[in-house]
Every structure is written in C-alpha cells, then in structure tokens.
Amino acid sequence: xxxxxxxxxxxxxxxxxxxxxxxxxxxxxxxxxxxxxxxxxxxxxxxxxxxxxxxxxxxxxxxxxxxxxxxxxxxxxxxxxxxxxxxxxxxxxxxxxxxxxxxxxxxxxxxxxxxxxxxxxxxxxxxxxxxxxxxxxxxxxxxxxxxxxxxxxxxxxxxxxxxxxxxxxxxxxxxxxxxxxxxxxxxxxxxxxxxxxxxxxxxxxxxxxxxxxxxxxxxxxxxxxxxxxxxxxxxxxxxxxxxxxxxxxxxxxxxxxxxxxxxxxxxxxxxxxxxxxxxxxxxxxxxxxxxxxxxxxxxxxxxxxxxxxxxxxxxxxxxxxxxxxxxxxxxxxxxxxxxxxxxxxxxxxxxxxxxxxxxxxxxxxxxxxxxxxxxxxxxxxxxxxxxxxxxxxxxxxxxxxxxxxxxxxxxxxxxxxxxxxxxxxxxxxxxxxxxxxxxxxxxxxxxxxxxxxxxxxxxxxxxxxxxxxxxxxxxxxxxxxxxxxxxxxxx
Amino acid sequence: xxxxxxxxxxxxxxxxxxxxxxxxxxxxxxxxxxxxxxxxxxxxxxxxxxxxxxxxxxxxxxxxxxxxxxxxxxxxxxxxxxxxxxxxxxxxxxxxxxxxxxxxxxxxxxxxxxxxxxxxxxxxxxxxxxxxxxxxxxxxxxxxxxxxxxxxxxxxxxxxxxxxxxxxxxxxxxxxxxxxxxxxxxxxxxxxxxxxxxxxxxxxxxxxxxxxxxxxxxxxxxxxxxxxxxxxxxxxxxxxxxxxxxxxxxxxxxxxxxxxxxxxxxxxxxxxxxxxxxxxxxxxxxxxxxxxxxxxxxxxxxxxxxx
Numbered sequence: 009x010x011x012x013x014x015x016x017x018x019x020x021x022x023x024x025x026x027x028x029x030x031x032x033x034x035x036x037x038x039x040x041x042x043x044x045x046x047x048x049x050x051x052x053x054x055x056x057x058x059x060x061x062x063x064x065x066x067x068x069x070x071x072x073x074x075x076x077x078x079x080x081x082x083x084x085x086x087x088x089x090x091x092x093x094x095x096x097x098x099x100x101x102x103x104x105x106x107x108x109x110x111x112x113x114x115x116x117x118x119x120x121x122x123x124x125x126x127x128x129x130x131x132x133x134x135x136x137x138x139x140x141x142x143x144x145x146x147x148x149x150x151x152x153x154x155x156x157x158x159x160x161x162x163x164x165x166x167x168x169x170x171x172x173x174x175x176x177x178x179x180x181x182x183x184x185x186x187x188x189x190x191x192x193x194x195x196x197x198x199x200x201x202x203x204x205x206x207x208x209x210x211x212x213x214x215x216x217x218x219x220x221x222x223x224x225x226x227x228x229x230x231x232x233x234x235x236x237x238x239x240x241x242x243x244x245x246x247x248x249x250x251x252x253x254x255x256x257x258x259x260x261x262x263x264x265x266x267x268x269x270x271x272x273x274x275x276x277x278x279x280x281x282x283x284x285x286x287x288x289x290x291x292x293x294x295x296x297x298x299x300x301x302x303x304x305x306x307x308x309x310x311x312x313x314x315x316x317x318x319x320x321x322x323x324x325x326x327x328x329x330x331x332x333x334x335x336x337x338x339x340x341x342x343x344x345x346x347x348x349x350x351x352x353x354x355x356x357x358x359x360x361x362x363x364x365x366x367x368x369x370x371x372x373x374x375x376x377x378x379x380x381x382x383x384x385x386x387x388x389x390x391x392x393x394x395x396x397x398x399x400x401x402x403x404x405x406x407x408x409x410x411x412x413x414x415x416x417x418x419x420x421x422x423x424x425x426x427x428x429x430x431x432x433x434x435x436x437x438x439x440x441x442x443x444x445x446x447x448x449x450x451x452x453x454x455x456x457x458x459x460x461x462x463x464x465x466x467x468x469x470x471x472x473x474x475x476x477x478x479x480x481x482x483x484x485x486x487x488x489x490x491x492x493x494x495x496x497x498x499x
Numbered sequence: 500x501x502x503x504x505x506x507x508x509x510x511x512x513x514x515x516x517x518x519x520x521x522x523x524x525x526x527x528x529x530x531x532x533x534x535x536x537x538x539x540x541x542x543x544x545x546x547x548x549x550x551x552x553x554x555x556x557x558x559x560x561x562x563x564x565x566x567x568x569x570x571x572x573x574x575x576x577x578x579x580x581x582x583x584x585x586x587x588x589x590x591x592x593x594x595x596x597x598x599x600x601x602x603x604x605x606x607x608x609x610x611x612x613x614x615x616x617x618x619x620x621x622x623x624x625x626x627x628x629x630x631x632x633x634x635x636x637x638x639x640x641x642x643x644x645x646x647x648x649x650x651x652x653x654x655x656x657x658x659x660x661x662x663x664x665x666x667x668x669x670x671x672x673x674x675x676x677x678x679x680x681x682x683x684x685x686x687x688x689x690x691x692x693x694x695x696x697x698x699x700x701x702x703x704x705x706x707x708x709x710x711x712x713x714x715x716x717x718x719x720x721x722x723x724x725x726x727x728x729x730x731x732x733x734x735x736x737x738x739x740x741x742x743x744x745x746x747x748x749x750x751x752x753x754x755x756x757x758x759x760x761x762x763x764x765x766x767x768x769x770x771x772x773x774x775x776x777x778x779x780x781x782x783x784x785x786x787x788x789x790x791x792x793x794x795x796x797x798x799x800x801x802x803x804x805x806x
Contacts, residue, residue, distance in 0.1 A: 015574075021604050029590065297588030301649070304555050304582035304659075305605040307574060 014310045022314025027321050039326040043333045064178040066203050067150045071184040079210045080147050087143050091120045102131040155182050179203050263352025264442035269411045272435045276408050279372050282323040283380040290384025291393045316377050360441050371457040372434025382468035407432040414439030427453045430460035505532040508657050508688045514563030523549045525712040536683050538699035539692040541709035547692040548585050578607040581655035585662045587646050591635035599649045606653035620648045640671040660691035696793040710800045726798050727790035731760045734784035743778045747771050
C-alpha cells in the first residue's frame, strides 16, 4: 500500500475527531483557561482575600518610653514603600513614556495619593482596579498599664469599642527593662507574627544605628552612600556603537535573549502538551480497538497526519489565550514600558526570529509528535504508555536545560552542539537566534531536524503498522531486544 | 446456488504469513463472488483473522496475492468495503450516532447524510433511544450492534465480519443474523468468520474451512454436510438386529431396543432399511438424523489435522 498521495478529506476527518475529542475534556479547558485562572488565583484572589482580611488591633506597652512611636512610624514607612511599589508597577503599563519622569517626581515629592491621582487621570480603567491596600495592622494606645491587665483583652474577656464594633486585641508588644537590659516580648493568641517581624526589623536597625553612632557614623548616611556607589558598566566589543559611540550592554541587548528563552519554553510546553495528547490519543484508540476499523477505511499515513494536525490545532487552541495575553502584554510593554524595553522587544522580534521560530516550532512538534505516536502504537495499556513516556520526559527535561545556558552563554559550545542534536535542536536553535549565529548553522539545525523527522516518521510508521496490526506491542519489543540485542534464544 | 459467473469480489491466491518465525497462514486460496454469503470457519488459531486482514490489505502477505475488486487491496476499495474487526471497539466517549457517522464519513459520506443515516439505522435496529448516549454507557450487545451499524452505514458492496456473533446473547445473535440476512437480501457480498456452526448453516451459500493455517475445505453447504457422519436411530426388539446393522455401520451404540448407528461412508440409510426389510426386522422406529455442519466441521478438522 503506497503512502502517498493521501486523501485530504479523510485526513481532516481524523484531525477533526481528535480535535473535538479532546476539546471537550477538562484538561484542555484547564490549560486554555490557565492564564485567566492564574489571574484569578494569583492576582484577584489575594486582592479579595486582602480586602476581606479583618483589621487587627495591636498595642505596644513600652515601659521604657523609647521605642513605641518609632515602631509605629516604621510601620507607616513600610506601608508607604509598599504603596509606592504598587504605584510604580502600575505606572509601567499606564503612564506613557514621556510622562514617566513627571510621575516619578510627583510620587517622590508629593506622595502616593498625588501619584495615584495622576494614574487615574491617565488610565480610568486602571483607576477602577487600582485599589491601594489598606493597612490591616492598626496600633492603638494600651487600654491598661500592665501586661497582666492587658491579657484579658487578648483572651477576649475584655473588649474595646473600635470602629463601632466590639474588638479584642490581636497582640501586645511588651518592651521593658530587666537587670539593666531592654527586653521585648510579644503576647498573642493568634499564630501570625507580623508585629514580631516589624519589631525585629526595628531593633536590628536600631542596633546598627547605635553601633554606627558609637563610631560617629549615621546609618542614613551609609545607605545614601551605598545608593551612590560606583556601578560597573558592561560593554560588548562585538556590539555596534550607539549614537554616543558607546558599546555599553543595556536591557535592550538582554531582552532578545529573554524573549527567545520565553519562546523556547513555549515551544517546549507545546511539544510536551501536544506530544502527550498524541500518545494518549493513540493508546486510547488502540485500547478501544478503533484503529483496525479505521484502517479498513483510511490509510495509516492519513491517520498519522490527521492526528498530527488535530492535536496541533488543539495545542494552538489551548495556547491561544496565552498568546493573546502575551500579545497584549507585548503591546503594552512596547507602548508604555521604558524605551530600552520597547527597543529590546523590537530587536527580539527580528526577521530571523519571525521566520525560524514558526519553522522550528513545526519541525519540533512533528519530530516529537511522530515519536510519541509510535510509542502510543506499541503501548498496550495506559501503564505501558507511562513507562514509555518516562524516558521521553527525562530527555525533554534535559533538552530544556539549554534555555538557561542560552541566556547566560549564548556562544557556549554545548549550545552549538545541542543545535545539531535533533532532540534539543528545536529549543537550542531558537535560543541561539539573538546571538546571530551564522545562517548556515541555523539552516543546518533545520536540515538535521527535517532529516530526523523524515527518519522518525518512517520509523514511526513502521512501528505503527507493526504495533497496531501485527500484534506487536511492549512484549514484542522486549522479545526483539532479547533476541536481537542480547542474543537470547528464548527471549 | 449462485452462478459461478458472478464477478469476483475477493480472490485470495496462495497467501502465506508468518509472525516471529511461526506460520500463521500456509498457502490459503479461495474466491468470493458477488452476492455470496461465505462462512469462514476454523478453530481458534486457524489463521482466519490473519487471512481476513490480508484480504483487506491491513497486513501484507509474505507471499501469494490478494485481489479485492480486481485490484490489490487498499485505498481503491475504501468506501466499498465494510469491516467489523474481531476485537471490537468504538470511541468510548462519543455518542453512538457520532461514532457511526465518523466511520461513515471516512467511507465517503457527507457528515450531514452520515448523521441522518446513523439516526435511521439506530432507529431501525431498535437503538433509537440510545442514539445520543455515549458508547461507554451502552451494554456490550448494544455496543456491538452500534459497531456493526458503523460497518454497514455507508452501504458497502462487500462486508467482512470477523466473529460477529461472539459475545452476544441468543436474542442479539438472532437479531444480528436477521441483519446479515437483510443485507444479503440487498445483493451485498458477505464474508463472516464464526465458531457457531448453526449461524453458518442458516446463512451461508459457501463455506471455507481453515485449520492450522491451511484451507481444508472450500465448497457449498451441501458438500460440507457430506463430510458429516450420517446417523440413524432405530428402535427394534428383534435380537438379530445388531447382526444386520453391523456390516453397514461404522459405529453402533445400543440402549435397550434403540440402536444409534453411524453409517460407513459408502452406505446410505436406504441400505439399512433394505437390509432390515430383507431380515424381516420389526421396526418400531427408523429415524435418519439430519447431518450437522458441526459434525462435518469436526470431521474435516480431524482429517485436516491428520494430513
């Protein structure tokens, strides 16, 4: 039976069935809705939790009279810093590049409320979602003068009327002197220790200040000096000189590597997801005994190609929300982010990347997909599928190790070698693109993948026919190894 | 009896197939002509499924040739053949109508027509109310009927059914038999393998018998039945009866006045009757038994195994 030409119609019917068969599963929707679930659970859920978190009332019983107000001030300073961080993060995607300097000036000089007003004017949408967190730890004056008298407030025996509600105390920080030494104890019935952390930070700062003061130094001054310390500039002699004649390495130069790493990871994820679905689809059809009936009406090459197309469409569909969100993020970054980031992203999406990324994406998918289809054909059960999957998962995991190498050492000989090894080539070739490897090397990686894919498809087709139609399976593979490799007569 | 001049649908010529050095099929040849119902019989491991797979082109023979509709089996026959494999199954998570329509579409039908055909056939075969239920929720009998419908929904010219009756209860076996008879009534050609001789006896025009990978019989039902031992049950109180029957019988079993006789191959029931009359035996009962395909099968397999 010849393999070609194939019937496009039958191929698409097989593809359609595989696509529709999996699109109705929970796994697909969990993957597809991953970004949105991530937003809900990663961003909105903590926000809701933080909003619904009850206000905690604590007090400081400072018998020394030296520390209470300073600790309360530290809490305010920390809260302000947190708010500033949130506002600066929000400004990255809402304040146009030309107004960024003005925004920073407003935040530094006029404070968080003025900065928030500025964001509200620029982006009403952001204004709706930008709810600055309220502090949930509130200090009140001690309702009693001794620790023993305060304990009933911790136990709820005594209560206080605060914000029109009867409240008990969450914790008491008791600072006192004993034997000439300052002691601090925290009393609470709740497991949380945020006030302990705050007090620890205060006392650590205080100890540094006292030590420095003994030598006539100021901690504030030391921090200021550290801020103005000399920074090492990075240069790349291979880089084209900029308008100032400099060869300084900036974020713009690093971003393409991170972008390529992200693309390689996405390719890895797509290959992993798609290949896994192919394996499962194959095993399911084999276990369900559907394949033999299909083969009476359809060429095996049509089933093979149909499965590859169906699962590719499925993988793309599951990645679509990620791609949409990524695209929005990319657009936002190029519109609002620092000039260097925007320039870096523009540089990352070079012509080579636009041409070779989809090419390696397809080749990588076909290469791995064919292997997994063949493995599915020889698996006789889900347990067999898991057993066969394990070495492939290990191999795939080893191959993704090229990503950190690509970011840190793009000219590493290991990475160059990985680009010629078919299992790692799709990822290594993509991650190498920002370092402008010679074109022949990239084309060479492609040739290796094409050749390997052809070989794998040929081998997979043989295994498919052998595994599905000739009663071959895991047992036959073991028998073959025993007979041919280990030369045992009764394998 | 069908005319031999009907066009050939399947021509299997001296096919051989081995798996891991073990010969599964050894030089099997047979022909199936248009409109015939052919029973493909043989004990387990006889090579029936392997031969049927080679007939469809699912596996290639090591030697010999197969012609399906005059050509090598494969894509040229797609849509003209319906196949019910021995190891049955459909997609478990889709509905019965979708499962049937999927196979019908692969056999060339448009999806809309295939769905309508699936609904019509499910209704006709008493499965209308489970048309939209997932296949995994159906009973084994129902699922088997769904699969047979999937094999015939595109109205193929030639139907190959590998052990279609296995695993079915008598009611569903009868229903399946009616389905096969109804398809044959429309002039379609059918080959089915089975262990249940009664089905073959009731349905087949022709029988091909395999044993240990070899064909040991190929002919019509009458010819096959001629291999079955002919039996007589005679009741007589006459003490000399046994002496009269012995020269004509291969085997005699006596139970009181009743003799169960297996005739020698060259003897007929009328010979026994004639000899009984000649010896003036007083016969109370004289009952020639109808030969059964089961006995013919056992005899042929036993002869085949000896050879």
